[in-house]
Each structure stands twice: as structure tokens, then as C-alpha cells.
Amino acid sequence: MADLQQQIAALCPQAQFDTVDNLLMVTVDDAQWHALAQQLKENLHFDQLSCLAGVDWKDSIGVVYYLTNTDTQEMVHVKVATTDREHPMLHSVSDIWAVANYQEREAYDFFGIVFIGHPDMRRFFLRNDWVGHPLRKDYDENPELNPIRLEDEMNEDDTCTYIEDEDGNVKKVDGKVFEDDEYVINFGPQHPSTHGVLRYRVSLDGEMVKKVDVVSGYIHRGIEKMCESLTYPQTLLYTERMDYMAAHINRHCLCMCIEKALGIEVPRRAELIRLMMDELMRLSSHLLSYGCLTMDQGATTAFFYGFRERELIYDIFDRTCGARMSMSYSTIGGVVADVHPDFIKDVRHACDVIESKMKEYHQLFTGNVIARNRMVGVGELRKEDAINYCITGPSGRASGVHCDVRKTHPYSLYSEFDFDEVIRTEGDSMARYMVRMDEMLQSIKILRQACDKFEQCEGNEYIAEKVPKMIKLPAGHWYQQVEASRGAFGVYLESDGDPKPFQKPYRMHFQSPCFNLIGVVDLTCRDNMIADLITITASIDFVIPDIDR
Amino acid sequence: MEVKKPKIKSMRYEDFKDNEYIESLVEQLNASGVNVVVGKLDQLLNWSRSNSLWPFCFGTSCCAIEFMCLGAARYDMARFGAEVARNSPRQADYIMCQGTITYRMAPVLKRLYEQMAEPKYVIACGACTVSGGPFKNSYCVVKGVDEIIPVDVYLPGCPPRPEAMFYALMQLQRKIKVTKFLGGDNRKEKRMEYVPAEK
Ligand code: SF4
Numbered sequence: 138m139a140d141l142q143q144q145i146a147a148l149c150p151q152a153q154f155d156t157v158d159n160l161l162m163v164t165v166d167d168a169q170w171h172a173l174a175q176q177l178k179e180n181l182h183f184d185q186l187s188c189l190a191g192v193d194w195k196d197s198i199g200v201v202y203y204l205t206n207t208d209t210q211e212m213v214h215v216k217v218a219t220t221d222r223e224h225p226m227l228h229s230v231s232d233i234w235a236v237a238n239y240q241e242r243e244a245y246d247f248f249g250i251v252f253i254g255h256p257d258m259r260r261f262f263l264r265n266d267w268v269g270h271p272l273r274k275d276y277d278e279n280p281e282l283n284p285i286r287l288e289d290e291m292n293e294d295d296t297c298t299y300i301e302d303e304d305g306n307v308k309k310v311d312g313k314v315f316e317d318d319e320y321v322i323n324f325g326p327q328h329p330s331t332h333g334v335l336r337y338r339v340s341l342d343g344e345m346v347k348k349v350d351v352v353s354g355y356i357h358r359g360i361e362k363m364c365e366s367l368t369y370p371q372t373l374l375y376t377e378r379m380d381y382m383a384a385h386i387n388r389h390c391l392c393m394c395i396e397k398a399l400g401i402e403v404p405r406r407a408e409l410i411r412l413m414m415d416e417l418m419r420l421s422s423h424l425l426s427y428g429c430l431t432m433d434q435g436a437t438t439a440f441f442y443g444f445r446e447r448e449l450i451y452d453i454f455d456r457t458c459g460a461r462m463s464m465s466y467s468t469i470g471g472v473v474a475d476v477h478p479d480f481i482k483d484v485r486h487a488c489d490v491i492e493s494k495m496k497e498y499h500q501l502f503t504g505n506v507i508a509r510n511r512m513v514g515v516g517e518l519r520k521e522d523a524i525n526y527c528i529t530g531p532s533g534r535a536s537g538v539h540c541d542v543r544k545t546h547p548y549s550l551y552s553e554f555d556f557d558e559v560i561r562t563e564g565d566s567m568a569r570y571m572v573r574m575d576e577m578l579q580s581i582k583i584l585r586q587a588c589d590k591f592e593q594c595e596g597n598e599y600i601a602e603k604v605p606k607m608i609k610l611p612a613g614h615w616y617q618q619v620e621a622s623r624g625a626f627g628v629y630l631e632s633d634g635d636p637k638p639f640q641k642p643y644r645m646h647f648q649s650p651c652f653n654l655i656g657v658v659d660l661t662c663r664d665n666m667i668a669d670l671i672t673i674t675a676s677i678d679f680v681i682p683d684i685d686r
Numbered sequence: 687m688e689v690k691k692p693k694i695k696s697m698r699y700e701d702f703k704d705n706e707y708i709e710s711l712v713e714q715l716n717a718s719g720v721n722v723v724v725g726k727l728d729q730l731l732n733w734s735r736s737n738s739l740w741p742f743c744f745g746t747s748c749c750a751i752e753f754m755c756l757g758a759a760r761y762d763m764a765r766f767g768a769e770v771a772r773n774s775p776r777q778a779d780y781i782m783c784q785g786t787i788t789y790r791m792a793p794v795l796k797r798l799y800e801q802m803a804e805p806k807y808v809i810a811c812g813a814c815t816v817s818g819g820p821f822k823n824s825y826c827v828v829k830g831v832d833e834i835i836p837v838d839v840y841l842p843g844c845p846p847r848p849e850a851m852f853y854a855l856m857q858l859q860r861k862i863k864v865t866k867f868l869g870g871d872n873r874k875e876k877r878m879e880y881v882p883a884e885k
Pocket of ligand 1: 820
């Protein structure tokens, strides 16, 4: 780390350094930031922007960037802030890391930070006639300012960009999303193939897609803001309602982040249970993607096959956690209750059944001529783009990126397990589909090993570490990543060390994998047929509430 | 002719929770007097209507996944004649609103509801649609869909279990069975402005 500090100091002498959460933190002024960002990417190979969290520190307002070097998996974070609260402005890095495009729009929406040089400075989640920026600490919550508006949004085509001239004057330049003579069709928000309520506006040339404008926010529920008014154990509930197909995994992540901040260690048994639940969740999620992907292409039977096996997993959840979905099972320090006595038996059974049915799935769909014609070579995503857009999870691995957090930053007990990271290099829809299918086998492999380990530690009924009733974190910030079903899920947690009895998080940001996934819709669908839009988005596979949070 | 209490196959009348509401509907019907011929025809029509309720796919979040399970093999909605989930509001009989409705979504939901043909029904499925649920304190979540569209059946749960969804479906069937169709439901052509009740 000291090396890295020296290298960065050489690039930017004004930078200040600190070590927070075992990571190097660099604080720079906005004036040097863009140049430093360029250097970090080119010279030090920090080619992935893993997380971008806007924060309102009251006296200043700014952004924390988490960068990853995809070769060494080294991470560093950079803090850039401005004291101008009236018109906060920072330089955009969307020309360096493409993923910043949507991320910065989110920060603009939440905090009103304008990014100079950003090509498309519109709101992302909220209506364009929204008043105020909700995550600012001085946001006016008066419902009269923002009533439920039942008329449509106007001027959807308007966008703007802020340009800086040589003297440092910033000028706003208005623009349009689509040209006047473009043929634009609307797609969603209530369309069965978007898997939820996402909306695209697609510009077409005949049947060819020329440009896709993603309009998100139809299920933006303001989770990050609500977390700021709840105590730590209460915030856990929202993690399960973002990506509900990775409910256990997301909750596990937040629990780990808070445990890390508290400095407590979780009993081995609880950690094993969590890990098994995570893998079951992954299986269930991949089965669902199989079902949906096949159904989107007209193979309705396959959908039923996928759902048939999912019920087995639901039964396991039901018996142990008491609910089929939204299980609320992990807590800070461990798990809520011990597993059902038949848990191991059920898990083994589910593994056997799913493994034996895999053949059926492939027979039914993978070899099918129509499926192959529609997926092989369609919607290719190159490796550089995947890294640039921070695409993780099965979609990233289908493009050859080594990005499985279970391998790159092993957490929980994953380092004890023997499993492979499934990587393919084609980067097309078929590859993304196949990575999921192969990952299911790896999950089964992990589950079987976990069952053995679990039986070995039988007799040790200790499932949760004692945690103080009132959880108080010291001032500071932490970041924790896990491998959710659709990619790397991260939690950025900041505490102000408030000594009051029921401490609330100062800022909680969820870096959801699906948010990054929609960034490549435009890239992958461009110059494909409009019908391929369905296949491509289905194979990228996103959960909309996870995008919108 | 006297209108009888609605019967649902395989579930006893006493096992349903809010029978008073259904009874009040029956009373209303009886009070206005029912012609035998029309009454019999009504019964027949309502029986067929209630057994082929086509839902409109409207899932915004978590609850929609449970709804998909409802359509899949284990729960099999087809037993209730409700498996034909439609993607167009114009072909659907009822809208099962699954998932949080946000401010941005509200105009869309309203429009979709208005596009449906009469007679139409709404099931508010899940805590979010009943009252805002876990997101009640949010700055951009509608606190219950009954602020924008009228609701026939409220179904709490986060998410409701598939069994509960069936219960809601059966409640809707019961409600349909005790309505006046000829000269009543089939005459509703004009668009009515919906005014939400004071909470
Ligand atoms: S009621 Fe619960 S499960 Fe249903 S949409 Fe709302 S949060 Fe999700």
C-alpha cells in the first residue's frame, strides 16, 4: 500500500492520503481530479470504477470513488468534494470510466451535483419536474412540493451538458436526446419482456436499433434515504427488497459490513449457514433467469421446468426461515435461528434433483436451433467494454473478465471451498446463458462441500455472536462487496459516530450490479434487430428494483 | 327471486373472513328486488365470469415473483380459470397490482387501469400496494394504490404467500357472484372520476 501511495503522490503532489477500512484513501481537489483519474487508469491500471457514492457532509458535498485494478484486484478509494452547496460542480469522469455515465446521473439526481463534461446531465430516477434533491441533508420533504402527479412528464427529450472553457467558466448547453428526424418507439415501462418496469426509448432505422435511451426510476423507492432514518438492524430489511433474487446475499453483505465496522466475528456455524443460503439463492436466481430467458423467446415449457425446481429451494427457505421470499434470516452477528433439523437432507436432495434435471434443461433449450440462432453471436460485449462499464457477475464472466468476488476478494468461508470460476470468452448472449447454467453446477458443488462441513461441526449450536442492543459505530466509512447472483453487490456505509442511543447510518449507498448492467443495453443492442433487444436484455438479466433501489 | 350467498367450491362459506361485506352486497341486491328470469341469467353469467378471470400482468417488484409461482406448476392458477395472464389491459378482467407503486409509476398505472374494459376489478397484492408497506416513509412511494385507483380486494403480506393470493382471488370471485350484471355491471360505460377516500 505504501508503494501505491508513493506512486499516486508522484502523479499528484497535492493529494492527501489516509488509510480507512484497510484501503488507501486519496483526497484530492476537484481541480486535480480529472487529470489524476486519467493517470490512475493509464499508469496504475485502475481500469474499473467499482462504486461511486455521493455523500453530503454538510459543510461540503462530494463523491467517493472506489477503483479496482482488474489485474491485481487491488482497490483504492478517492474522495472529491466541493464546498459550494448552492451549485456543487465536479468534473465528470464518464470519459474515463464509461460506467460513470449513469452513476453520475444518479449522484446528480440525489445531490444536485453537476458533473462538468458529462454528455447527458438529466435526472435518472425521479421525474424531471421533481423539486429538490432528496438525499441532501437540507432536502425539503414537504409533500406539497412533490405531490403525486398524474400527468405525464413533459420535455422528455431535453438534456443538457455543462462545458468548461479555458478560463474555467462553466456554461450550460442544451441538447436533445434524439434528433428530430429519428423514429423513436416507446418500450415499457409495463412490458413483460423488460422483467419489471424498465422503459426504453428506442430509435429505429427499419428494424435496426440505432440508439436505446434507458428511462429508469419507475420503481425507485428511495431506500437509501429511508435507511438514514432507521437503526442498523432495521435497515437490513431493505436489502432483501432490492434484488429479491439475491435476498440472502444482499443481506449477508450489509451484515458483514456492519460486523466489520463493529469488529465482531461471526460463529463458524452461522457463517456456514449463511454461505449455504447464499448458494441456494444463487441457484434459485439462475433457475429463474433460465425460466424467463426461455419464456422471452417463446419456450414456455422451459419456464415451467425452471420453476418446478425452484419450489424445492423455496421449501428449504420456508422450513428454516419461515418465508418463501423476503426471508429476513441473517442478522448482525449471525443468523436469527438455527436451521430446520432436515435442512441438510433437504439441501442434498435439492442438489441431486437439480443436477439431474440440468440435462433436461439443455435438451429442451440449449441445443434448440431457434435458440441458437437467436443467441449465438448476438449482442456481443467485448472484454474491455465489460471492464469499462463495470459489468460483473455472469454477464462479465461471459466476456472473459475475472470478476467473481468469491475468488477476487474472498469473503465469508469461500476460500475454504473448492470451486471454479466459470469464464467464457465469446461475450454473446449464448455465453451469458451458458455461464449461468455452468454456475449452477458450481453452486451445487459448493453446497455439497458445505453440507459435509456442516455435519462435521455438528454439536456446536452457536449461531449468533452477542451484539449490543444499541448498535453504535465509530465515525468512519466502510465498503463491503459480495458476489450476488447478478454481479458484485457493494455496500458503502458511513457513520458520523453519533453518540445518541439509537444511532442511524449517516449515509448508506448500495452499489447494485444491475445498475451497471443497464449501462450496456445501448452498447450491445445497437445495430441489432429490435427483436434481439429482448434476447439480449434477457441474457444480461437484470432485476429492476435492484437498479432503482 | 332471492339472491343466495355465493358458493366457492372446496372452501366453506364460514371459512372466509369478511362475510359481512358479501352479505351486505346480497342484501342490497335483494332490497332492490330481482326478477326471476334476469336473476337466473345473472347467476349464470356471474358464474361464468367469476370462473374465467383473466389477470393483467402488472408486476413491479418482489410480489410479481410470487405471482409467477402462482402460474407455474405447483400452484397452477389454471385451476381457477385465471391462468390467461394478459399483457394488454384491454383483454384483462382484473388487475392484480403486485409491487410498490412509485410517483413515477402512478400515471402509468392510472392510464392502464382506464384502458381496461368494464367490468374491471383491482386486487391490491402485497403490503406495498395496500399502504406503502415497508416504504411508507419514502419520498416517492404512493401510500396505497387506492389513492389513484379503486380497489376491490386488499391482500396484505410481504409478499403474500401463493395460498393467500388464491384466497384473494376467491374473494374476488365471491364478489362477482353477488353483483347485478345485466343492467348493472354491463352498463358501466362512462368513465367515472375516482376520488380516493379520506384516510
Ligand atoms: S409487499 Fe413486500 S414483497 Fe411485495 S412488493 Fe412490497 S416489499 Fe416487495
